[in-house]
Amino acid sequence: MGRSLFCAEAGxxxxxxxxxxxxxxxxxxxxxxxxxxxxxxxxxxLMRCSKSCRLRWTxxxxxxxxxxxxxxxxxxxxxxxxxxxxxxxxxxxxxxxxRTDNDVKNHWNTHMKKKMMMMMMKRHQAAISSHGASSSAxxxxxxxxxxxCDTGNGNSNASTAHSATPPISNPSGFxxxxxxxxxxxxxQGWRRRRPSQGQDVRRQSITNPSTPVRSLGNQVEVEFPESxxxxxxxxxxxxxxxxxxxxxxxxxxxxxxxxxxxxLPPLTMLESWLADEAA
DNA sequence: AAGCCGCCCAACCGCCGCTCG
DNA sequence: TCGAGCGGCGGTTGGGCGGCT
Numbered sequence: 009m010g011r012s013l014f015c016a017e018a019g020x021x022x023x024x025x026x027x028x029x030x031x032x033x034x035x036x037x038x039x040x041x042x043x044x045x046x047x048x049x050x051x052x053x054l055m056r057c058s059k060s061c062r063l064r065w066t067x068x069x070x071x072x073x074x075x076x077x078x079x080x081x082x083x084x085x086x087x088x089x090x091x092x093x094x095x096x097x098x099x100x101x102x103x104x105x106x107r108t109d110n111d112v113k114n115h116w117n118t119h120m121k122k123k124m125m126m127m128m129m130k131r132h133q134a135a136i137s138s139h140g141a142s143s144s145a146x147x148x149x150x151x152x153x154x155x156x157c158d159t160g161n162g163n164s165n166a167s168t169a170h171s172a173t174p175p176i177s178n179p180s181g182f183x184x185x186x187x188x189x190x191x192x193x194x195x196q197g198w199r200r201r202r203p204s205q206g207q208d209v210r211r212q213s214i215t216n217p218s219t220p221v222r223s224l225g226n227q228v229e230v231e232f233p234e235s236x237x238x239x240x241x242x243x244x245x246x247x248x249x250x251x252x253x254x255x256x257x258x259x260x261x262x263x264x265x266x267x268x269x270x271x272l273p274p275l276t277m278l279e280s281w282l283a284d285e286a287a
Numbered sequence: 288a289a290g291c292c293g294c295c296c297a298a299c300c301g302c303c304g305c306t307c308g
Numbered sequence: 309t310c311g312a313g314c315g316g317c318g319g320t321t322g323g324g325c326g327g328c329t
Contacts, residue, residue, distance in 0.1 A: 022298080045314075046315090063297090063298070068298095097318065098316075098318085110318095113319085114295075114296055
């Protein structure tokens with residue numbers, strides 16, 4: 009496979025984007041829509057590689073992006089999703105339409121990892137004080153390491169996190185929620201535990217995806233082709249409806265096995281903690 | 288006031304998977 | 309069928325900034 013080196017072309021500019029560059033990029037996308045990133049530098053005269061243009065657009069210039077503080081609801085949703093999906097930031101970000109994967113990833117690495125570490129330490133100490141050096145303390149340690157220190161692939165996180173609790177039965181190994189089962193369980197669990205807030209989180213974070221940008225730093229109006237728009241709440245709801253329908257018609261499955269609701273695999277420590285917090 | 292330190296986040300890097308000729 | 313090109317993703321880096329001494 010030919011692997012193109014990142015921005016390996018000569019004369020390619022690196023570093024922070026200037027307002028002028030942003031203006032050029034946004035103007036171009038306004039006319040042509042996002043995509044065809046390979047032709048963007050040539051057509052705009054930007055001394056940036058195509059990847060850099062795409063990243064700048066998706067992480068910063070794209071309309072509907074919210075920067076700044078994450079709400080507690082957003083954080084809880086991220087924790088919940090991370091415990092289920094592992095470090096699949098793009099997948100997690102897809103449930104937070106106003107946030108980019110980069111934002112979620114940065115927020116996790118800079119804020120939430122630390123919070124989780126503190127929470128685990130508290131639990132660890134509580135376990136020690138109440139049971140001595142019990143197995144639960146050992147489990148807490150193990151999960152602490154898995155959750156907070158794992159910077160490897162996301163699957164390892166998801167799978168190791170479950171080692172403190174009985175692993176999900178899956179002969180082919182735990183997989184990221186490319187399966188609707190995982191997503192379904194996730195959303196169901198979220199609804200069960202946070203019946204109103206779970207919905208609110210998603211409603212709050214929705215911007216009308218078809219709303220063009222009226223002022224974007226340089227007062228550029230952007231209109232998008234039909235082919236481009238971020239996931240809307242309707243799409244998320246539709247996804248959930250489809251998942252619900254699939255489950256009702258085929259029975260809930262997990263790891264390729266049919267499973268009744270009360271036979272669902274146990275929640276991870278993090279999820280249990282979220283439930284405690286919500287109670 | 289100046290230097291140091293730690294934090295934050297935009298951007299970079301490298302790999303993977305898909306598409307298309 | 310094969311391989312080049314491209315888009316996407318997750319991990320990492322480093323510059324800027326604010327707080328502290």
